[in-house]
Amino acid sequence: MNRSSLNATQLFTYENRLLGEFHGRKSSPTVIVIAGIHGNEKAGVHAVKNVLKKIKRDKVVFDGNLFFILGNINALNKGIRFEQIDLNRIWRNKNMEDLINFKEEPKQEVKEQLNIYELIKEILEKENGPFYFLDLHTTSASSVPFITISDSLNNRKFSSNFPIPVVLGIEEYLDGPLLTFINEYGHIAMGFEGGSHQDPTSIANCEAFIWKTLVRSKCVQKSQVKDFDKYKLILADLCCKYQFFAINYRYLIENGEKFEMKLGFKNFEPIEKGQLLAISNGEEIRAKETGRIFMPLYQDLGEDGFFILHKISKFWLKASIVARKLKINQFLRLIPGVRQERGNNFTLIVNPKIARFMTKEIFHLFGYRQQIYKDDKFHFIKRDRKVTELL
Numbered sequence: 001m002n003r004s005s006l007n008a009t010q011l012f013t014y015e016n017r018l019l020g021e022f023h024g025r026k027s028s029p030t031v032i033v034i035a036g037i038h039g040n041e042k043a044g045v046h047a048v049k050n051v052l053k054k055i056k057r058d059k060v061v062f063d064g065n066l067f068f069i070l071g072n073i074n075a076l077n078k079g080i081r082f083e084q085i086d087l088n089r090i091w092r093n094k095n096m097e098d099l100i101n102f103k104e105e106p107k108q109e110v111k112e113q114l115n116i117y118e119l120i121k122e123i124l125e126k127e128n129g130p131f132y133f134l135d136l137h138t139t140s141a142s143s144v145p146f147i148t149i150s151d152s153l154n155n156r157k158f159s160s161n162f163p164i165p166v167v168l169g170i171e172e173y174l175d176g177p178l179l180t181f182i183n184e185y186g187h188i189a190m191g192f193e194g195g196s197h198q199d200p201t202s203i204a205n206c207e208a209f210i211w212k213t214l215v216r217s218k219c220v221q222k223s224q225v226k227d228f229d230k231y232k233l234i235l236a237d238l239c240c241k242y243q244f245f246a247i248n249y250r251y252l253i254e255n256g257e258k259f260e261m262k263l264g265f266k267n268f269e270p271i272e273k274g275q276l277l278a279i280s281n282g283e284e285i286r287a288k289e290t291g292r293i294f295m296p297l298y299q300d301l302g303e304d305g306f307f308i309l310h311k312i313s314k315f316w317l318k319a320s321i322v323a324r325k326l327k328i329n330q331f332l333r334l335i336p337g338v339r340q341e342r343g344n345n346f347t348l349i350v351n352p353k354i355a356r357f358m359t360k361e362i363f364h365l366f367g368y369r370q371q372i373y374k375d376d377k378f379h380f381i382k383r384d385r386k387v388t389e390l391l
């Protein structure tokens, strides 16, 4: 990181972005909690403050390290999702170098991004892994808490510690979320959606998630957390216990479209094919398939109307572990129409005209997720990585 970028980020100092840091007896693992990357989602920030109070009050002793990082400070202060661009849609590797060497006055969120980037880089350099990243969010629709992850085996394994639904591969539909960026350096990274923006139980859910992560990652011993069983109960018996889901369908809202979701849908609520879901420009939108409704849009900002999920079978989950461990993916690039991107071991470029029989699911099985569609070709990126240093 050169000096010129530091000038532009003076506005936010580490003092106010770093809400707390704790160092333990063993110096590993390191847990990094990010709260408020969306400024209208304050439950995570309140939860962090409650956890900080409890750590001090109960004099919790740490084995590893813990850092609490604030996301979009400017948007949090203003109570808005973001000022100019969504801070959770601008984390792309190819952009980072440009950002670091920027010439023009950067957008508000880019200043925050650089500041967060510098802080994370410093932590990764100074502390010992394994590193666990948590990103706390809330949703506009009423929802049971759930986890979102990039589909790497280390992410999957760690998220199975929590008796709540896990949604895989959402990064195929979101461009540039922070956690996908982190994941590409091989670290465990989980998004946690604690419930709806306004619901006070969302705060309790985020707190429980932080404590459970600290214990399951062995950053803190269970005996250090008074009433740990209370947190266990908060995240239990809600819905879809230990189930993994994939996105089957996305309703994308066009520019200028008047989209209105039918009121009352809850996340993960089962829906039937043909069921009325929304009204768009006066026309009915009905479910194209049976499944579960996911992220129905009940706020003004956003381009995704809703998603439809399906449950991933235990068989698929196991088969994909075997396929990845045997490293059969080496053979994928030998198939006509599939080639490896030059100088990049993690990206396969697929020409759908030639590799016509290859479905997305085959790439998913081997741990590849489609990231972009460029020049009539799909770019699939490998999610399982060894740990490497940040740019």
Ligand SMILES: [Zn+2]
Residues within 6 Å of the ligand: 038, 041, 137, 138
């Ligand atoms: Zn969010």
